[in-house]
Amino acid sequence: MIKTIQLLLLLLLLSTTANASGTKPTLTIYTYDSFTASWGAAPKIKEAFEKLHYCNVKFVGVSSAIGALRKIQLEGKNTKADILLGLDTSIAQVANKTGLFAKHELNTSKLVLPVTYSDENFVPYDYSYFAFVYDEEKLKNPPLSLEALASMPKDFKIIMQDPRSSTVGLGLLLWVKSVYGTKAGEYWKKLSPHILTITKGWSEAYGLFLRGEADMVLSYTTSPAYHMIEEHKYNFKTANFPKGHYGQVEVAAILKSSKNQALAKKFLTFMHSETFANIIPTTNWAYPIVKTKKGLPTAFEKLNIPSKMLLIDGKEVERNRKKIVNEWLEALGR
Amino acid sequence: MFKNYQRIKFSLLPGTLISLTLLTFAFVLFYTLYTSQENLVFTQIEPRVWLLLKFTVYQAFLSTLFSLVVGMLLAWSLAHQAKFRGRSWLVALFSSSLVLPTLIVVFGLITVLGRNGWVNQVSLYLFDYSFGAYLYGLGGILVAHVYLNASFASRSLLHSFESIPKEKYKLAKSLNFTTFQRFMYVEWPVLKPTLLSIASTIFLLCFTSFAIVLVLGGSPAYNTLEVAIYEAVKLDFDIAMALKLALIQLGLTTLLVVFSANFRTHISNLKTATQAIAWEEKREVKYLQRGIIFLFTLFFILPLFAIVVDGLGADFSKILQEKLFIKSFFTSMGLATLSSIITLLFAILLSDAKRNLSLRYRLEDLPFSKLFNIVLSFSGNLYLAIPSLIMGLGFFLLSQRYEAPLALWSTVALLTANVLMSLPFAQSVLAPAMQRTAQRYDRLVFSLNLTKIQRWVYVEYPYLKSSLGYVFALAFCFSLGDLGMIALFGSDEFSTLPWYLYQLMGSYRSSDASGVALILLVITLSAFIFLPKLFGGNHVKD
Incomplete structure (x- = not known):
């Protein structure tokens, strides 16, 4: 009897180990939900990467990028994530501190970026400029500066994202x-009556805007x-602020706890390939960081390109983020 | 005396053990929270914390006030309009507000009252005027709180109205009282104690309100402490801040619970005698009362109707195939079943132990029985002092200390929260009912020398089955609709229906959300209607 049990146990053990070595490795990537949407970048990237490497790519969408970071922190050692994708250079330092x-050990010096960026752990994969989007047919005279935005009539409403969860916010x-430095608090007090609601992530904000709940939404140029490309609609525009727009360089990094280090590294390298760069513009709707033969779609020529990219150094952001967020919270709290 | 003691010691022991378990749990929770604060400086409370506190109290005060006024008007109208078709149906419907998932209510309210909602669309079409986006912020929070609590208040108040002896009305009528005098001298004295007790309940519920504020708050300006705790954990991963807020909140709720020690929810499933008050109302008063009933019914039904209309347009074949939906569905149903069974068991044992201490011929005369009774009641009412988010924070800290699969921690945390949430209501229904059975049948049972099992089968169960069914259904629905603890523990590996719905509401897939909302509504209402039938219970007239 005991022998048969031993034999069974041995068989069980064998079968599980055989199984483990036989199954495809799964690369799990935590990111924000618009990246994983059916119209987003994830489906095409998954297909392309799985063609190159023997594996399953599993994207897990969270309502916001910082939300994805918090999810990893909450899960601690038990996290299934191999890669976190979607933070930007402003918040990457906060993530590094955890x-x-x-370390990625890649050479990022040849990437095409409007600013220089290098970090031990995080690698860029695209960039863009923040901007307020509006419907030209509904809003004839959009505000053309932050100042003008806060001075609009009383019933003018914008939607923004929560800076504690969303990189956009x-x-x-x-x-x-x-722009305002020490007077930022006063600015927020002035702007706050115009903020309809504050969402956790970009998707929710943009969804509300498209349903007609607000006049403008914080999004990208x-x-x-x-x-234009997906819906052949030409009425959506961004307000061009002459003093420059704040920029965003989106980054990704590998978890130390990942059991698929080599595969994860291959994915980071893949982010700097032409294939990836060709997928990004029409799925994640941002600028790629690699020049491709195909170039950008023609609709991109019609977009506003800000005169200047404003960007505060990540280390400085990390030092002051709590203070800046609290200033905002207190200004809105009246 | 001693003979009786032999008979009842087995009813004292399990209840005491459960009470001890619950109190130990509370202690562990406190201890965990307390020892987790490493370098917490309490002298330093940021201005934001004051703002949070101010707003939390302010909205709870306004919500309570409006709920009471609306609830009072409604109860008054229903009490004097005792004869119209569908009245009993309407009263039963209002009482279902107790079990409606808060998220569903919010969803329905947005559909009806949102910036693009039905009311605004009709008003735009008719008068070319839109009320705008008042639903985000204080307005929305108040509307949702009044929706849930005014109907709850009206039900308790209606009980009080109906308990007024009809002779008093006869006397008042013969003295030619006006409607106002009648209210002041006949009705108000009876209503006052009830009003105080429900006011304290509603204030506590609104003070610790979470789901409504989370969805309708719209901005940090309209955060309650509960939501701020959630955001500190989930958005900032700032455990120190969460702890600070939790300890402040805990101190305040404990104070509130102590001050409203005579907490009684006054809910019961027993029908009162709806003997009409023999007083023909004046025409204007009659129209006013009917108007109030009509308006509130409209306010109450429209959001539910909106969920049905919106939900029917959803693509159910797609929703039902969604993996996460199936997972959430089974998790929710499993948790609800388990937690309602545990709640029922706990409530029976606690009430069974309690009645020993409040009946003269049992143990009421023992020196410590009063204190013992209070301890037993308090352990059943723990939830009121420890809001679910704080319990969640405690569990979260425990889960970081003692490693176990996250799914296990999540299950334990949710079960505990759900059971504790239902216990106060379960006790307030069962304890008086079990007290009555003892009063009525103890002598008979003791003289027949029935065993414990025989006693249950022949005496207790037939008498209690309607209450048991009601408590079971209540606990089931509470668990099904809760969006509190899950907000901290929810993920795509562990999700419940309300959490899944909340995720959907925040994304593009709004038609999926309305489908899931409809499913949740249908499950809740059918559970509330059909689960009591499992116990073979019809309403027993007292």
Whole structure:
């Protein structure tokens, strides 16, 4: 009897180990939900990467990028994530401080970026400019500066994202900070009656805007391209602020706890390939960081390109983020 | 005396053990929270914390006030309009507000009252005027709180109205009282104690309100402490801040619970005698009362109707195939079943132990029985002092300390929260009912020398089955609709229906959301209607 049990156990053990070595490895990537949407970048990237390497790519969408980081922190050692994709350079330092991320050891000097960026753990994969999007047919005279935005009539409403969860929301806070400096708090007090609601992530905000709940939404200069290419609608525009727009360089990094280090590294390298660069503009609606033969779609020529990219250094952001966010919270709290 | 003691010691022991378990749990929770604060400086409370506190109290005060006024008007109208078709149906419907998932209510309210909602669309079409986006912020929070609590208040108040002896009305009528005098001298004295007790309940519920504020708050300006705790954990991963807020909140709720020690929810499933008040109302008063009933019914039904209309347009074949939906569905149903069974068991044992201490011929005369009774009641009412988010924070810290699969921690945390949430209501229904059975049948049972099992089968169960069914259904629906603890523990590996719905509401897939909302509504209402039938219970007239 005991022998048969032993035999069975041995068989079980064998079968599980055989199984483990036989199954495809799964690369799990945590990111924000618009990346994983059916119209987003994830489906095409998954297909392309799985063609190159023997594996399953599993994207897990969270309502916001910082939300994805918090998810990893909450899950601690048990996290299934191999890669975190979707933070930007402003928040990457905060993530670095958790000590959860591994060095990438890639050469990023040849990437095409409007600013220089290098970090031990995080690698860029695209960039864009924040902007307020509006419907030309509904809003005839859009505000053309942050100042004008706060001076609009009383019933003029915008939707923004929560800077504690969304990199877009944090972007606006840093934008205001880099323009207004110590007077940022006063600016927020002035703007706050115009803020209809504050969402956790970009998708929810943009969804509300498209349903007609607000006049303007905080998004990207590249957002109108989506409506032009996918919907052949030309009424969505971004307001061009002459003093420059705050920028966003989106980055990804590997988790130290990942059991698929080699595969994960291959994915980071893949982010700098032409294939990846060709997918990004019409799925994640941002600028790629690699020049491709194909170039950008023609609709991108119609987009506003800001005169200047405002960007505060990540280390400085990390030092002051709490203060800046609290200033905002207290200004809105009346 | 001693003979009786032999008979009842087995009813004292399990209840005491459960009470001890619950209290130990509360202690562990406190201890975990307390020891987790490493370098917490309490002298330093940021201005934001004051703002949070101010707003939390302010909205709870306004919500309570409006709920009471609306609830009072409604109860008054229903009490004097005792004869119209569908009245009992309407009263039963209002009482279902207790079990409606808050998220569903919010969803329905947005559909009806949102910036692009039905009311605004009709008003735009008719008068070319839109009320705008008042639903985000204080307005929305108040509307949702009044929706849930006014109907709850009206039900308790209606009980009080109906308990007024009809002779008093006869006397008042013969003295030619006006409607106002009648209210002041006949009705108000009876209503006052009820009003105080439900006011304290509603204030506590609104003070710790989470789901409504999370969805309708719209901005950090309209955050309650509960939501701020959630955001500190989930958005900032700032455990120190969350702890600070949690300890402040805990101190305040404990104070509130102590001050409203005579907490009684006054809910019961027993029908009162709806003997009409023999007083023909004046015409204007009659129209006013009917108007109030009509308006509130409209306010109550429209959001539910909106969920049905919106939900029917959803693509159910797609929703039902969604993996996460199936997972959430089974998790929700499993948790609801388990937690309602545990709640029922706990409530029976606690009430069984309690009645020993409040009946003269049992143990009421023992020196410590009063204190013992209070301890037993308090352990059943723990949830009121420890809001679910704080419990969640405690569980979260425990899960970081003692490693176990996250799914296990999540299950334990949710089960505990759901059981504790239902216990106060379960106790307030069962304890008086079990007290009555003892009063009525103890002598008979003791003289027949029935065993414990025989006693249950022949005496207790037939008498209690309707209450048991009601408590079971209540606990089931509470668990099914809860969006509190899950907000901290929810993920795509562990999700419940309300959490899944909340995720959908925040994304593009709004038609999927309305489908899931409809499914949740249908499950809740059918559970509330059909689960009591499992116990073979019809309403027993007292």
